[in-house]
Amino acid sequence: MNLLGRRLLVFVIAVSVPLGACHSGSPSGLSNMTVIEIVVGQSIASVQLGTARQALAKQAQITGDFGELAGVHFSVAEGKVDDVWIEDLRKTSAGVRVSGRVLAPDVPLEQLKAALGPCTEVTGVKGGLFYNCVAGISIGCDAEGTGQLVQLRLRPR
Numbered sequence: 001m002n003l004l005g006r007r008l009l010v011f012v013i014a015v016s017v018p019l020g021a022c023h024s025g026s027p028s029g030l031s032n033m034t035v036i037e038i039v040v041g042q043s044i045a046s047v048q049l050g051t052a053r054q055a056l057a058k059q060a061q062i063t064g065d066f067g068e069l070a071g072v073h074f075s076v077a078e079g080k081v082d083d084v085w086i087e088d089l090r091k092t093s094a095g096v097r098v099s100g101r102v103l104a105p106d107v108p109l110e111q112l113k114a115a116l117g118p119c120t121e122v123t124g125v126k127g128g129l130f131y132n133c134v135a136g137i138s139i140g141c142d143a144e145g146t147g148q149l150v151q152l153r154l155r156p157r
Contacts, residue, residue, distance in 0.1 A: 034094040035102060036072070036086065040136035041154065044084045047072045049154060051081045085153040096152065098137060109147025112139060122157045130157040 038044050046057065047069055053062070053076050060069040065076045071092065075083045086092060089112075095102045101115055113119045119131035119139060128149075131139045140151035 035097045036092065036094050038096055038098045038137065038152065038154075040099065044086060044152075044154060045070060045072045047074050047081060047084045049081055049084060053079050053081075056081070083153060083155045085151055087151060089150040089152055090148065098135060109139075109141055109145070109150060112147070112150065125157060132156040 036045050042048060047060075056062070056067070057069055060067050062076070067074050067076065071086070073085050073087050074081045086096065089096060089103075089105055089107075092105050095104050097103075098116065103112060103115060107115075113131060113133065116133035116135040116137050116139065117131075119133040122130040122132055122138075125140075128143050128151075129141050129145050131141075133139060136154075138153045138155065138157050140149075140153065140157070141147050142149045
């Protein structure tokens with residue numbers, strides 16, 4: 001096999017690794033273009049807390065006080081974005097970067113809590129469990145706590 005063939009083979013192997021194969025804290029296999037950046041207390045991807053409703057990107061789909069832009073969900077109160085979240089980390093095709101640490105879509109719930117924690121369970125939430133974490137992110141999950149569904153929010157619950 002010539003040099004060009006070897007490079008092509010290496011490229012095909014490199015881009016064929018599924019994102020779910022990446023582990024918490026390991027950016028290997030994820031490029032900056034595919035990682036959803038979370039800036040604690042400020043934004044998820046291009047959706048920023050405090051952005052005026054009319055200043056949101058024209059691609060944003062808004063119904064009432066809730067919207068979505070490129071897979072990132074948000075709510076609007078008093079004309080401004082007041083919360084931003086990823087509805088289900090498990091259904092994203094990209095990893096998430098929080099404070100420089102890349103977390104894969106399939107990161108186990110306990111690893112996620114350790115990476116963002118310590119985390120404190122929020123009581124009185126119906127239909128699921130929520131944890132407020134010292135990293136400044138809240139984690140929501142299924143009521144059984146299995147981590148089959150994992151929501152990441154900028155605001156504490």
